[in-house]
Structure formats: C-alpha cells, structure tokens
Amino acid sequence: xxxxxxxxxxxxxxxxxxEAIMGGAPVYTDxxxxxxxxxxxxxxxxxxxxxxxxxxxxxxxxxxxxxxxxTHEDVPKxxxxxxxxxxxxxxxFDRYILEDVVRYVGDPVAVIAAENxxxxxxxxxxxxxxxxxxxxxxxxxxxxGNASVVHDEDDYFYQMDIGGDIKKxxxxxxxxxxxxxxxxxxxxxxxxxxxxxxxxxxxxxxxTFRAFSYVDYSGSLxxxxxxxxxxxxxxxxxxxxxxxxxxxRVIKPRxxxxxxxxxxxxxxxxxxxxxxxxxxxxxxxxxRHESFSASNSRHEFRVGVRLGAEKDGTVKxxxxxxxxxxxxxxxxxxxxxxxxxxxxxxxxxxxxxxxYTGRVVYTNTxxxxxxxxxxxxxxxxxxxxxxxxxxxxxxLDPAAVRLANLPTVGEPMPAYYNExxxxxxxxxxxxxxxxxxxWDEKYVPGSFGRKTGPHTYRGMGMAITMQGSGLTNxxxxxxxxxxxxxDYYTLMIGASDMxxxxxxxxAQMAAExxxxxxxxxxxxxxxxxxxxxxxxxxxxxxxxVTGNAVVKxxxxxxxxxxxxxxxxxxxxxxxxxxxxxxxxxxxKSLTVKEIGIESVNGQNDWLTVTASFSGKASPPPFVAGFxxxxxxxxxxxxxxxxxVGVVDCGTVVNKSLARxxxxxxxxxxxxxxxxxxxxxxxxxxLRTDSFMDYKIPSRLDLPNIRVAFEESYExxxxxxxxxxxxxxxxxxxxxxxxxxxxxxxxxxxxxPATAEKVYMALQNSKMA
Amino acid sequence: MELHLTLNGKPVSKTIAPDASLLNFxxxxxxHSVRSGCDxxxxxxxxxxxxxxxxxxxxxxxxRAEGKNITTLxxxxxxxxxxxxxxxxxxxxxxxxxxxxxxxxxxxxxRELQNPTEKEVKHYLAGNLCRCTGYASQTxxxxxxxxxxxxxx
Numbered sequence: 023x024x025x026x027x028x029x030x031x032x033x034x035x036x037x038x039x040x041e042a043i044m045g046g047a048p049v050y051t052d053x054x055x056x057x058x059x060x061x062x063x064x065x066x067x068x069x070x071x072x073x074x075x076x077x078x079x080x081x082x083x084x085x086x087x088x089x090x091x092x093t094h095e096d097v098p099k100x101x102x103x104x105x106x107x108x109x110x111x112x113x114x115f116d117r118y119i120l121e122d123v124v125r126y127v128g129d130p131v132a133v134i135a136a137e138n139x140x141x142x143x144x145x146x147x148x149x150x151x152x153x154x155x156x157x158x159x160x161x162x163x164x165x166x167g168n169a170s171v172v173h174d175e176d177d178y179f180y181q182m183d184i185g186g187d188i189k190k191x192x193x194x195x196x197x198x199x200x201x202x203x204x205x206x207x208x209x210x211x212x213x214x215x216x217x218x219x220x221x222x223x224x225x226x227x228x229x230t231f232r233a234f235s236y237v238d239y240s241g242s243l244x245x246x247x248x249x250x251x252x253x254x255x256x257x258x259x260x261x262x263x264x265x266x267x268x269x270x271r272v273i274k275p276r277x278x279x280x281x282x283x284x285x286x287x288x289x290x291x292x293x294x295x296x297x298x299x300x301x302x303x304x305x306x307x308x309x310r311h312e313s314f315s316a317s318n319s320r321h322e323f324r325v326g327v328r329l330g331a332e333k334d335g336t337v338k339x340x341x342x343x344x345x346x347x348x349x350x351x352x353x354x355x356x357x358x359x360x361x362x363x364x365x366x367x368x369x370x371x372x373x374x375x376x377x378y379t380g381r382v383v384y385t386n387t388x389x390x391x392x393x394x395x396x397x398x399x400x401x402x403x404x405x406x407x408x409x410x411x412x413x414x415x416x417x418l419d420p421a422a423v424r425l426a427n428l429p430t431v432g433e434p435m436p437a438y439y440n441e442x443x444x445x446x447x448x449x450x451x452x453x454x455x456x457x458x459x460x461w462d463e464k465y466v467p468g469s470f471g472r473k474t475g476p477h478t479y480r481g482m483g484m485a486i487t488m489q490g491s492g493l494t495n496x497x498x499x500x501x502x503x504x505x506x507x508x509d510y511y512t513l514m515i516g517a518s519d520m521x522x523x524x525x526x527x528x529a530q531m532a533a534e535x536x537x538x539x540x541x542x543x544x545x546x547x548x549x550x551x552x553x554x555x556x557x558x559x560x561x562x563x564x565x566x567v568t569g570n571a572v573v574k575x576x577x578x579x580x581x582x583x584x585x586x587x588x589x590x591x592x593x594x595x596x597x598x599x600x601x602x603x604x605x606x607x608x609x610k611s612l613t614v615k616e617i618g619i620e621s622v623n624g625q626n627d628w629l630t631v632t633a634s635f636s637g638k639a640s641p642p643p644f645v646a647g648f649x650x651x652x653x654x655x656x657x658x659x660x661x662x663x664x665x666v667g668v669v670d671c672g673t674v675v676n677k678s679l680a681r682x683x684x685x686x687x688x689x690x691x692x693x694x695x696x697x698x699x700x701x702x703x704x705x706x707x708l709r710t711d712s713f714m715d716y717k718i719p720s721r722l723d724l725p726n727i728r729v730a731f732e733e734s735y736e737x738x739x740x741x742x743x744x745x746x747x748x749x750x751x752x753x754x755x756x757x758x759x760x761x762x763x764x765x766x767x768x769x770x771x772x773x774p775a776t777a778e779k780v781y782m783a784l785q786n787s788k789m790a
Numbered sequence: 791m792e793l794h795l796t797l798n799g800k801p802v803s804k805t806i807a808p809d810a811s812l813l814n815f816x817x818x819x820x821x822h823s824v825r826s827g828c829d830x831x832x833x834x835x836x837x838x839x840x841x842x843x844x845x846x847x848x849x850x851x852x853x854r855a856e857g858k859n860i861t862t863l864x865x866x867x868x869x870x871x872x873x874x875x876x877x878x879x880x881x882x883x884x885x886x887x888x889x890x891x892x893x894x895x896x897x898x899x900x901r902e903l904q905n906p907t908e909k910e911v912k913h914y915l916a917g918n919l920c921r922c923t924g925y926a927s928q929t930x931x932x933x934x935x936x937x938x939x940x941x942x943x
Contacts, residue, residue, distance in 0.1 A: 040878035043886025045870065046823025046863045050887065053822045140807065226921050228827045228835060228887045278825075278887030279921055310828045521885025521922055678881030682927045686884065689924030713832035713919070721925040722916045728926070 030533040030540055031741045034678035037526045038545060039276060039519075049276040051232045051248045052307055059234055059303040060089055062293050063142040065132040065149050066316055067124035070158035070386040070706030071170065074122045074151060077132060082148035087141030090299055091149065092133040094120040097295065101177050102262040104287035105353035105391070106251030106558055108496045110181045114193065114352040116173055119262055119291050124153075125172055125350035126386050127707050128316030135296040135304055158386035158706045162322060162347035165191045165383040172350060172384035184356050186382075193348050193382040194356045198363075200436040201375030207339040210330030214412055217326045218404040219772035220755075221700040222319040222347070223693075225393050226718050229278020230313040231289040234305035235297040242551075244271040245294050250284045250518045251558035252548045258287050259294055274548040280520035281690070282392030285560045286353050288317045314711040318391025319700070321358050322347035325404035328377075335416055335423040337370040337409070341377040342401060348382050349389035355382045358390070362401030365488055365642070367437035369448075370409075371429030376437045386706055392560060394687065395751045398489055399694070403773065406485035406756035411769070414467070420760070421452050421461060424486050424646075439494060441639045445734040445744065448486060451646035451668040454730050455484065458666045459648040469767030477655045480663070483760025484648045489749035490640035491739070492563030497636055499568040500554035503532060503575040504630040505583065506544075507622040509603065509615040511536060513575075515547040516556025517568040522747060523679040524564040528572050530675060531740055535576035537602025538614075554632055562745030565675055567637050569740035574633035586626045587612040641736045643744040644670040647688065647753025651761040658781025660696055660762055662723070667750060668730045673742035677731075680746050684729040687750025692727075693719045694751075695758040696774050795855045797821075798865030806852050812838070815852040816862055823863035823890035827919070834918035837891040837898075838862045844898035846917075863890045869897060872939070876931045884922030892918045896932065905940065908933070 042049050079091040097120045103113040120130055132149050136142035159170045173188045180186065185195035207213065233247035243265060249255050252272040260267040277284065289306050296304035308317065323346050330339035342363040348355035363378035395402075413420040428449060429435055434442045456462060465482045466472055472480040492499075502514040513532050519525040525545040533540045547553050556568060580600060587605035588595035590612055597607040604613050621628050650664040667688045674680045697717040701709040710716040735742035759770045768783035794803045797819060806815055813836045816824040824847055827835035831849040838847045839861040863870050870893050877883050892915070899906065899914045906914065911932055920928070 034879075034881065036878035037881070037883055039886070040883050041871070041874060044874045044877060044883050044889035044893065045867070046821070046890045048822040050825070228833065228885065228919070228921055229825075230827075277885060279885040281921070310830065521883075521887070523881070523884070676881070678879070678927075679884075682881040682884060682923050685924040685926045686920075686922045687924075690921070712830050713828045714830055718919060718921060719924075720916050720919060721912045721928070724925060726926045726929055727924050 028534060028741065030530045031675055032673060032677065035526060035530055035540055035676055037523045037679065038529065039525065043276055050229060050278055051234065051246055051275050054246060054275055055234050055305050056236065056303055059305050060135040060137065060296060060300065061139045061142050062296055062304050062306040063134045063146050064130045064292060065134065065146045067127060067129040067131055069124060069153055069155050070127050070160065071156040072124050072153040073156065074124065074131065075154050076152040078150040079132065082145040085141050085145040085148065087137040088145045089135045089137065090296065091145065092120065092295060092299065094118065094122045098264045100262060100264055101179060102258060103353055104258055106254035106285045106287065107354065107357060108493065108557065109257060112182055112184045112356040113354065115179050116352050119295060126388050128388060129350065133292050133295060135300065159191060160386060160702060160706050162345065162383055162385050163324065165385050166381065172386060191384045193352050193384055195381045196360065197379040199377045203339055203341055203375040203377040206375035207328065207330040210338050211333050212331040212412060212416065214329045214408055216408045216411065217324065217771065218407060220323045220400045220403060221773060222322045222388065222390060223393060223698050223700065224314055224319050224716055225281040225283035227279025227281055227283055230310055231308040231317055232306060233290040233293055234303060235293040236303035237297060237301060238271060242269050242271045243294060243297060244273065245290050246273045246275060247290050248277045248284060249274055250280045250520055250560055252518060252550050253516060253555055254558055255287055255290060256550045259290060262291055263294060263298060272550045274518050277520040281394045282396065282560065283318060284520065285392040286318050310713065311711050314716060315388060315708045318353060318389055320393035321355060321390030323362065323400035325362055325400055327404050327408040329408050329412060331412055333416060335413060335418045335426055337373050337427050339375040340367055340370055340373050342366060342405060344380040346380065346382045347387065347390065348384050349387045350384065351389035353389055354392050355390055358397040361397030364438055365398035365490065366401040366405040368429055368435040369486055369488060370427045371433065372427050387702065388708065394690065394748045396748065399752050402485065402487045402752040403755040407759055410483060410756065410760040417467065421456055421484055424452055425449060444641060444738065445672055445736040446644060447670040447732040447734040448644040448646060450732040451644060451670055454732055455646040455648045455666050455668040458728060458730060459650060459664055461648065469764065471764060474652060478652050479655065479765040480650065480652045481761045481763065481765025482648065482650045483757045483764055484646065485753040485756035486644065486646050487749060487752035488642040488644050489562055489745060490642055491566035491745035492637045492640050493561050494637055494640045497557050497563050497567045498634055499556045499571050500632060500634040501568065501571045501575050502554045502630060502632040503579050505579065505618050505621065508618045510542045510544065512544045512546055514553055515545060515568065516553040517564045518548055518559040520559055522683060523676060524559060527565060527675045527679065528568060531569055531572045532576045534741065535573065535580060537600065562747045565743050566739055566745050567635055569743060571633050571635035573740045574635060575631045578631045578633060579629060582629050582631060583614065583617055586617050639738060641738060641744045643672065643746060643749045645749050645753050647757045649754065649757040649761045651758060651765055653762055653765040653780060655766055655784055658777040658784060660775060660777065660780060662692060662696065662725055662758065664725050665692060665727045665754060667753060668732055669746065669750065670732050670734050671746040672734055672736035672739050672744035674731050674733060675741065675743050681729050683746055684750040685727045688727050688754055689719055689724055691751045691754030692724060692758065694773055695755040697723065699774050699776060791853065793852055793856060795857060796859045798861060808853060810852040811848055812850040812852045812855055813847040816847060821862040821864050825887060825890065827888065834895060835888045835891040837894040837918065839894065839898060844895050863894055866897060873935060876935045880927050880931045882923055882927035882931050888918065888920045892920065900936065
C-alpha cells in the first residue's frame with residue numbers, strides 16, 4: 023500500500039472554501055447575524071479576588087434600548103466546565119455562568135443585552151457593584167497551601183479522582199515512574215538539574231471569540247459559534263443552562279483561527295442565556311482586549327528536568343517535574359500537564375528510567391485552556407534545552423546526541439502510554455534539517471563562536487519534538503458519505519475546520535477511494551442537528567482520526583455501489599472493476615451516475631454510509647527544528663536569521679496546506695521564544711492585553727521560515743498519515759534559546775528571550 | 791449625522807452615529823470583506839482604501855470619509871480574485887480572516903511601488919498581521935504574483 027500511486031492525497035489541492043473566505047463572502051459568525059439581534063456586553067471584575075455583596079442595576083436598566091441585565095441571581099446554580107474535551111473526563115466542574123465570587127480581573131459580573139452596542143456599553147457603566155476585596159493568589163509557585171483559597175465553594179466537584187486538594191489550591195497531582203529513577207540517576211557520570219519557566223501565551227487568532235443565538239423553528243436554542251467543538255458545546259450549553267441536550271443546537275460557520283482557544287466555551291453561554299431569558303436573538307463579539315484578558319491562554323509552567331547520562335551522551339535517566347498554573351478555573355489543565363512528560367521523555371529511547379511528577383494549582387489569574395502543543399510545548403523547551411546543555415558539557419554535537427538516543431521503530435515507548443512506535447523518520451528529519459541550515463559548515467561548538475561585527479555574534483541551535491495524533495481510546499469521530507442523485511457525493515462531517523483545511527483534506531481522502539475529482543465531493547459541516555458526531559478539532563486528531571473514518575466510509579460506499587451494480591448487471595460483485603465512473607466486468611457496465619439517478623427513482627436504495635473511528639493508538643508525528651540567530655551584545659537584541667523545520671507527519675495529505683500550517687506553527691513558536699511576553703500588575707491586572715503590548719511576530723520579525731517533509735508511513739493512519747497541527751510549534755523555543763547560548767554564552771531559563779533579558783544575562787555573566 | 795461618500799464607485803448617503811468608525815459603517819453597508827481584528831490599529835485586517843490610499847478603517851471615523859472615495863475588496867473583486875487564485879494555489883489562506891485586508895494592502899502596494907524588492911514588500915505589508923501562516927507563503931506568492939502581473943502590464 024505504501025507504494026500506491028495517489029491521485030488526490032499527497033497533492034497540493036486548494037482549500038474548498040478559499041474563494042469565499044479570502045474574497046469577503048459572508049461566511050464567518052458575525053456575517054450571519056440576523057437583523058434585530060440583541061448585542062450582549064459583559065461587565066467584568068476589576069479585582070483579582072472579591073466577593074460581590076451587592077449589584078444595583080436599576081439605573082442601568084433605564085438606558086433606552088437596554089432589554090435585560092442579568093447577574094448571578096439570574097443564572098442556574100449548576101457547576102460546569104467549559105472545556106471541550108472528553109466526557110466524562112478530568113475537568114473539574116468549577117464554574118457558574120455568573121457567580122457572587124470573582125476570581126480574576128475580567129471574570130464576568132453582569133450580562134447586559136441591548137438593542138445596540140452603544141446602549142449596552144452605556145448601561146454597563148451604570149451598573150453599580152459593591153465588592154468585598156480579598157487578597158488574591160497571583161504567584162503560582164506559592165499558590166499551594168496559600169492562605170487565600172481560589173475555590174472554596176461547597177458544590178465544586180470532580181468527575182473523577184485527580185489527586186487535588188482545592189482547599190490548598192491544588193487542582194490535581196499525578197505522576198508515573200518507569201524503572202528505578204533514583205538508582206539509575208545516581209549511577210550516571212553526567213547529571214543535570216535544571217529549571218525553566220514559560221508564560222501564559224495567547225493564541226491570538228485573528229477572529230476573536232464570538233457567537234450568536236436564537237430559538238429555531240423547532241424551539242431549539244440554536245447557537246452559531248466560532249468554535250472548534252460543536253458537539254461538546256451542545257452538551258456543555260445544555261448542562262450549564264439546565265436544558266435537555268435535544269433542545270440545543272450548535273452551528274459552526276467558517277472560523278477565523280482557533281489554535282485551541284476555541285476548544286473552550288468562552289463566550290457562547292452569554293448570548294444563549296439572553297436568548298433563553300428574552301426569546302430574542304442575541305450576539306456577543308469579544309473585543310481584542312477581552313480576548314486577551316478574559317478568555318483562556320497557554321498554561322504557565324515551571325518545569326524541572328533532571329537528566330542522567332553516560333559520558334558518550336546516552337541519556338539513561340530523565341525526570342520531568344512540572345508545576346502548572348491553571349489560573350482561576352480548571353479547564354483543560356489536568357490534561358495539559360501530563361503532556362510535558364509524555365511527549366518529551368519518549369524521544370530519549372535509551373533511557374532505562376523515567377519519572378514524571380506534576381502538580382496543578384489554582385491562582386487568581388485568567389484560566390489557561392488549550393493552545394497548540396498543549397503542555398508538550400512547555401516540556402519540549404525544558405527537556406530539549408537540558409539535552410542541549412548536556413551535549414555542550416560533554417563536547418558533543420547536539421544533533422548527534424539526538425540521533426544516538428532516538429526511540430526504535432517497533433519498540434514500545436514506556437513514557438508514551440506504552441504505545442509501540444510504528445513510524446518515525448526523525449533520523450532523516452535531523453539529517454535534512456542539518457543540510458538545509460548548513461549545520462556542518464556553520465555550527466561552532468562553545469560560546470561566542472562566530473563574531474560578525476564589533477558587538478554581534480551568531481549562533482545555532484536545534485531541538486526535536488513529538489506530539490500525538492488524537493487521543494487514544496477517547497475520541498469518536500464519524501462521517502456520513504452519500505451518493506447523491508447523480509455522480510456526486512456529499513461528505514458530512516462533525517470535524518471543525520478552523521482554517522486548517524480539514525474540509526478539503528478529508529474530501530481528498532474520499533476522492534482517492536471514490537476515484538473522482540475532489541470537486542465532486544461536497545463537504546458539509548457543522549450543524550449538530552445533521553452532522554454525524556465528531557468530538558471536534560483538537561489534539562491533532564482530524565487528519566488521523568476523522569481521516570480514518572472517511573477511509574472507512576468511502577471504502578464501504580464503493581462496496582455498496584458495487585453490490586447494486588452486481589445486482590443490476592446480474593454478475594458476481596467480485597468480477598466488477600471500478601474506475602470512479604463505471605463498474606464493469608469487461609462486458610456489462612453501469613455508471614455511478616446511473617446508480618445515483620436510480621437510487622432516487624426507487625429502483626435501488628439511497629446509498630448512505632456512516633462510519634466511525636476511534637484511535638487505538640495516537641501515533642506521534644515528529645519535527646527536527648533548527649535556528650540561527652544573531653545577538654547584539656550592546657542591546658541584547660536577538661535577530662532570527664534562519665528557522666528550519668523538518669517534519670515527519672507520515673504521508674503528507676495536502677502538500678501546500680501542510681507546509682503553510684507548519685510554517686505558521688514554527689512562527690508561533692518563534693513568537694513564544696522571543697516576543698510574546700505576559701505581564702500582570704501586582705494587583706493581578708493583565709498588562710499585555712492588546713497587540714500593542716503583546717507582540718506577535720510580524721513579517722519583519724521573521725526570516726522566510728523553511729519547512730521540509732521527511733515522510734514516514736504510519737500503518738494505522740489514513741494513507742499512512744499522522745497529525746501535523748500541533749507538533750510544529752514546539753521546537754523553536756529550545757532551538758532559539760540554544761542558538762542564543764551558542765552565540766553569546768548566556769542561558770535563558772524563562773521565556774520569552776527578550777532583548778532586556780538577554781542583555782541582563784550578559785551583564786550578570788560579565789560580573790560573575 | 792448624514793454621510794455622503796462614494797463606495798466602490800457608487801454614491802452612498804446614510805445616517806450615521808457621529809462616533810461610528812468607517813469599519814462599522816462599511817459592514818453595515820454589506821461589505822463583509824471588511825473585518826475587525828484588534829481594535830487598536832495594529833493588525834491591518836480592516837484595511838480599505840480612502841481615495842486610493844490603504845488605511846485602517848477601524849481607526850478612521852466614518853465622518854471623516856465625507857465626500858471621499860472608499861474602496862473595499864468588493865470594489866476590486868476581479869483584481870482581488872486573481873491574487874486569491876495565487877494564494878489558494880499556495881495554501882496561503884489558512885483561516886482567511888486576515889486575507890481581504892492583506893489583499894487590499896497588496897493591491898495598494900502594486901499601485902504605489904514599481905518592482906519592489908522583497909525587503910520593500912515586507913516593509914510595506916508589515917502592518918498586516920497573520921497568525922496562521924508565518925508569512926513565508928505570502929512572500930512566495932507575492933514574488934510570483936508581482937512578477938507575472940507587472941510583466942503582463
């Protein structure tokens with residue numbers, strides 16, 4: 023099968039929605055709002071921790087155009103989690119839609135609905151709230167056991183035991199050990215013990231959070247949302263509002279980016295609540311300020327790494343010890359932390375002992391959520407930077423150290439849920455990346471290797487990473503494929519294309535099996551009333567998990583059509599060949615078009631197939647990333663000169679979309695490495711709450727990022743494919759931090775490596 | 791207040807709130823290509839032309855557009871579609887949300903700069919942010935697009 027000639031898969035096919043999304047067609051959420059829709063605005067807490075003792079809405083309610091103002095007294099007292107992930111699962115139920123307690127600056131206090139935005143904003147300023155301020159917990163390292171408790175409510179509950187103690191701000195704790203870490207580590211001649219910090223980075227998709235709601239013809243509360251998780255959204259909305267799920271419907275239009283941010287129900291419940299109360303359509307569009315300060319972000323981490331190795335660089339013992347800041351609510355936090363170990367440790371396949379310990383704490387800062395990489399990114403920075411340091415101490419080439427430690431194909435990976443590695447071309451990724459960046463010609467071991475000016479130095483660094491392809495035994499993704507009343511098909515999916523192009527790549531897979539042009543397949547998604555169930559687009563799952571469902575459905579549909587043709591032609595089905603348009607045994611033949619037409623004339627069944635897939639494993643994709651920087655020792659400014667990522671995502675399903683997704687992921691990693699700083703005031707106010715303060719890379723801040731693919735073949739994947747969505751973000755942070763170290767000798771242990779941080783580190787190293 | 795201007799070649803008169811932004815005015819006129827990204831004039835997504843000059847419509851009061859000639863992507867659709875084809879071929883769209891603003895900036899640049907270098911292109915477009923692509927694909931298509939379009943007159 024690996025050698026098959028592919029006609030549609032593995033080709034650079036333009037996205038099905040390209041013309042609409044780029045050409046300004048009304049296809050995004052805010053384009054579809056019906057006339058007469060109420061505008062919803064949220065009054066938010068100015069305090070990081072407070073109890074609301076009174077809310078007076080009397081004056082605000084008199085503002086002309088105001089329709090309702092809702093407070094904690096108007097919402098169901100039902101604890102829920104707005105994290106869109108498997109259910110039952112390990113997200114704590116720690117929220118009300120509105121509560122008389124506020125837990126971070128930005129926590130909603132009142133929902134204002136008005137005929138227009140101006141009236142809503144005017145009323146918002148007139149709501150009088152009396153707060154009893156409480157001392158907040160802002161520092162996650164001192165949160166556990168702190169006198170201030172973030173969650174002390176009686177009806178807080180876990181769906182399962184996750185090792186938490188909320189009276190001590192401990193949301194969860196976990197760990198595992200493979201082999202005897204202490205003994206193996208103690209026997210190692212090379213020992214490192216390092217600590218690293220990462221921040222609450224912003225996903226910063228260009229379309230902010232938004233949704234609108236209305237009651238449809240059947241009386242269902244319908245929510246149109248820019249979401250990655252329509253089916254989870256339906257379940258969560260029903261729970262939080264105390265409705266039967268059958269009375270909730272979620273529709274996903276085109277999405278202006280997500281990167282994980284829209285894997286949580288950040289905004290949907292507010293208009294939904296208003297529609298419930300008023301019966302009228304209602305919409306909410308977050309400002310960029312709200313998107314930054316009152317939604318979700320990457321979780322802040324402290325990662326301790328203890329590494330024991332032989333003198334030849336063979337890693338024998340590796341311990342990842344993670345502390346994670348959940349923020350004020352626990353969405354996704356428990357799932358995120360483990361990935362800092364599960365997706366870093368397996369890369370060092372010669373280790374005989376692994377240990378992982380993790381603790382998640384609450385603080386009075388904005389809750390973390392899902393962001394591309396999901397813990398693996400934080401872990402990758404820490405572990406790979408430690409490995410780079412080990413290589414340096416031993417005088418070894420860091421690329422050679424990676425090659426010497428790679429996990430072996432065919433062997434189980436104890437730190438990766440004991441799953442067997444069935445495809446990996448990381449060795450080729452490293453070799454290709456070295457060639458592309460000119461590693462052998464340009465890399466000079468040690469510090470201050472290449473002086474390029476009176477006070478500028480160049481350095482290089484590299485790192486490797488892995489992610490997963492969906493969640494083992496947890497995801498369920500289904501598709502429905504039907505032959506329509508001619509020779510075209512409709513592929514109905516519940517997977518949520520958020521710009522990544524899954525509508526297109528899933529059609530490519532179906533086209534490959536149906537032997538028809540991609541144009542002959544209409545892709546429809548997502549409306550929970552008619553789409554087949556898919557848990558949504560997250561955890562790098564769509565290509566692999568939903569893709570496998572498409573392969574199943576298309577294969578079954580061809581067999582259904584073959585059976586109909588065999589019956590009509592009165593020949594055995596096994597004698598019929600299919601070329602995409604015709605079934606023939608060489609003498610008699612029947613076209614797909616004839617089957618399609620006859621299926622609506624009552625002469626044969628309407629041919630529809632629904633297939634589901636759930637991964638029995640989560641095959642890891644891999645990336646080898648390489649960076650070259652120039653550092654100015656007078657200013658600390660780091661200029662990224664080159665960034666190369668070589669990707670093993672199995673078979674590349676769509677060569678142009680995968681390339682651009684990889685380039686974009688690497689760019690986000692560069693932002694995390696160099697620019698994207700998150701700062702709070704001492705009172706817990708987010709200071710980096712706009713694009714003026716939170717700098718994402720512009721095109722002047724990036725070199726032309728270069729991506730290559732070293733395809734492997736994943737036997738369990740659709741056409742040999744694995745995921746690509748997340749793995750691409752991980753390598754820039756350790757590669758760039760090592761390149762800085764290689765250039766000027768300073769180690770950066772907390773991201774981002776801003777100019778002032780590099781400059782101060784240089785000053786400190788001079789003084790030392 | 792009453793606003794009179796030319797929108798995509800056609801005269802438009804409409805009552806507006808004095809503090810209305812050009813962005814909101816244009817969306818109310820049905821120009822869905824005009825989208826908001828940042829509210830602070832940082833991202834370039836809301837780029838339109840005022841008298842042929844690319845400007846940020848989120849930071850431009852609608853009242854200031856009195857008597858002016860406003861062009862959105864809808865007004866240069868055929869030209870935009872040509873660039874869109876290049877972008878689609880390269881997969882440079884991804885979520886597409888920032889594309890109309892980017893396209894308006896590129897078409898504005900095409901009128902302003904003759905045979906710009908890659909560096910000049912990046913400087914001209916620096917205010918157009920994109921979170922999906924990392925810009926490399928945009929650089930690739932612009933090299934092709936500008937060369938071919940300018941060669942074809």
